[in-house]
């Protein structure tokens with residue numbers, strides 16, 4: 068089948084502003100949008116820039132707006148879109164470096180701000196620290212995050228205020244706050260109760276819809292809010 | 302052009318690079334350069350598990366792990382290195398757990414373990430539960446955990462810096478040259494020690510489980526600086542890639558009781574590996590699948606078979622095999638168990654094939670997966686450059702890009718994650734210690750010239766060839782002619798084709814002459830790496846007139862220890878590939894016939 072791929076292009080070395088360019092591509096219904104971008108780059112216009120690596124939704128490189136929604140290009144099949152007209156744009160809210168490549172620095176800065184690492188200074192046992200399957204299950208959902216940025220850049224609160232730490236950072240914090248082995252929950256909750264933290268979340272659910280990993284992002288944020296309010300992790 | 306100075310430079314930020322960085326940065330001024338953001342590295346794609354004889358569910362020992370690995374390697378692995386790795390594995394897995402890695406758990410709260418191909422109880426010969434896992438996203442968790450620890454320890458990163466050249470002065474490593482993707486500027490990193498941890502090169506084959514980034518940069522850069530590549534003829538084809546796409550379906554599926562089925566509905570692995578059946582080593586299973594398909598028993602006569610993990614199938618064969626739980630009760634699974642243990646696999650199948658593995662079998666075919674060969678190193682991860690194992694001072698390599706060799710002719714599942722963690726860690730420690738006792742080599746004034754020339758040649762090339770077409774022809778050629786089965790004739794044909802492609806590569810045309818994020822230019826440079834490695838792979842494979850592990854020749858179907866129990870070293874000279882050989886280290890286990 069023939070599809071039309073309309074891409075929001077920007078080359079800072081040539082263009083004053085972003086503009087759309089359209090390409091006709093021969094596609095299979097089971098092609099990934101990433102396959103189409105590769106075909107365009109390989110056969111029609113080598114200047115097209117985008118990030119990709121794993122090509123199966125696990126590395127987080129290829130988050131972009133596809134027909135108005137944040138998705139991974141490698142996890143979106145042409146047939147999923149139910150149309151032969153595909154519009155591809157860079158993520159919103161981040162500076163565009165070139166075409167579909169955005170500057171992720173602020174996103175990672177927010178990630179680093181929530182102490183996204185295991186903290187436990189008690190001397191470890193000789194073997195593993197014990198954790199029951201139930202305790203492990205408690206934070207399973209938020210361990211899935213691949214830091215693609217789809218959630219944070221779909222959030223109107225982030226668009227309005229880029230200092231807001233955003234859903235991805237809160238998900239990262241959640242993963243440790245609810246880990247029975249970790250000891251820095253209180254510090255993280257304090258960071259998240261600050262004015263750039265969870266109270267910017269207005270439960271709009273864009274993040275949950277955008278997450279290509281199916282993480283219940285809004286639920287995780289809700290659990291963090293509750294922990295801050297009640298001072299308890301139960 | 303900017304110049305930076307660090308005592309240790311780590312190239313690559315996957316499992317091996319990050320582990321090295323964590324160790325090196327405690328001891329010396331360290332920088333990590335990666336062409337991808339660290340958390341985009343391919344370690345994140347690893348699914349099934351990391352092997353370590355913890356014995357959490359049943360009796361096990363590092364010695365058994367050692368023997369299984371030696372046998373799996375078809376006796377080409379170096380036994381001193383294997384023994385070291387399998388013993389270190391236990392402590393290293395605990396270290397990962399102490400860093401917070403969220404392993405799945407046993408009912409009593411310990412690290413959960415599952416079966417994987419080739420890992421056995423050495424007394425009964427039965428599969429043993431040795432693979433420590435975090436659902437089927439073990440690599441994701443390892444990568445995340447290590448990156449998080451690097452943040453905690455303030456490790457210095459240069460993200461999206463692609464290394465193009467190694468600086469060698471007075472026969473020692475003196476740094477690297479890298480391009481910054483965001484600006485197109487070249488940077489020189491002056492260093493006392495350099496660690497290559499750049500991953501594999503599976504993008505050489507048409508059907509592959511490997512990421513776009515797997516283009517063998519580290520090995521190719523080293524080859525251009527006169528460092529040989531070891532054992533490139535040994536490349537693993539994993540039995541279960543998603544049909545046509547190559548996306549990996551972890552061996553953990555078979556560990557949980559899934560079986561391979563042909564068009565007649567037979568569980569054909571019984572015929573090829575009567576003891577461990579579907580859990581034989583990967584080379585054995587991939588060959589069996591090829592034979593089934595060649596003899597017309599692919600599904601509907603096509604080039605794929607079924608991998609069946611539906612609970613009714615699992616339970617049926619578990620009963621036939623007499624498989625039991627640790628408490629002696631019969632092994633039985635439910636749909637919920639499958640979903641809890643293999644969530645990612647289920648998601649891949651639903652997304653890419655519209656198949657639900659809980660109710661339907663998965664169409665699979667062998668997929669190019671893992672490089673057993675790479676940059677030659679000794680057990681201390683120092684790069685060695687000839688048949689006498691002479692060390693190049695200051696140069697280290699670890700992970701899939703390196704060849705220690707712990708995998709020999711065939712890697713066992715779960716042993717790469719062990720390899721990257723154990724040897725990544727030692728590379729970090731050893732490189733930093735070396736750096737602290739060494740001084741900087743003088744930096745040549747033209748340090749960046751060779752890298753710049755390589756890029757300029759691509760940018761100024763005046764032909765009409767499209768890189769994507771050359772790449773596709775290379776991938777077809779390698780998959781069809783230098784794949785699971787090989788012959789003199791097929792490989793000669795491949796070699797001619799690769800040489801033709803290398804000539805055409807000199808006449809490619811690029812559209813992008815800009816500086817910022819010129820991924821067209823870098824993809825073309827990577828293609829040059831793959832073409833060089835394709836040539837080395839094919840020449841090395843042609844010379845080896847035997848079948849061993851993943852290198853399976855129809856014209857020489859037997860292993861030939863008398864002539865070929867040795868490692869290949871291949872140099873890329875001006876006029877082509879030059880081969881040499883060095884002995885295999887054998888300590889405890891004399892080679893014998895390999896039966897599963």
Ligand SMILES: Cc1cc2nc3c(=O)[nH]c(=O)nc-3n(C[C@H](O)[C@H](O)[C@H](O)COP(=O)(O)OP(=O)(O)OC[C@H]3O[C@@H](n4cnc5c(N)ncnc54)[C@H](O)[C@@H]3O)c2cc1C
Nearest residue numbers: 313314315317336337344349350464500700701715717718
């Ligand atoms: C789908 C899949 C599943 C797997 N499952 C398992 C499993 O269950 N168990 C197991 O043991 N093994 C498994 N493996 C194998 C294992 O995951 C890899 O071999 C291992 O993770 C490689 O780690 P690494 O650190 O060597 O390389 P990587 O993690 O790939 O890291 C390479 C790094 O090098 C960088 N790099 C590359 N070139 C350059 C350059 N020119 N300049 C700068 N940086 C560069 C990249 O950016 C990246 O950071 C699996 C592999 C795949 C593909």
Ligand code: FES
Nearest residue numbers: 120122126127141
């Ligand atoms: S390329 Fe890795 S997530 Fe899309």
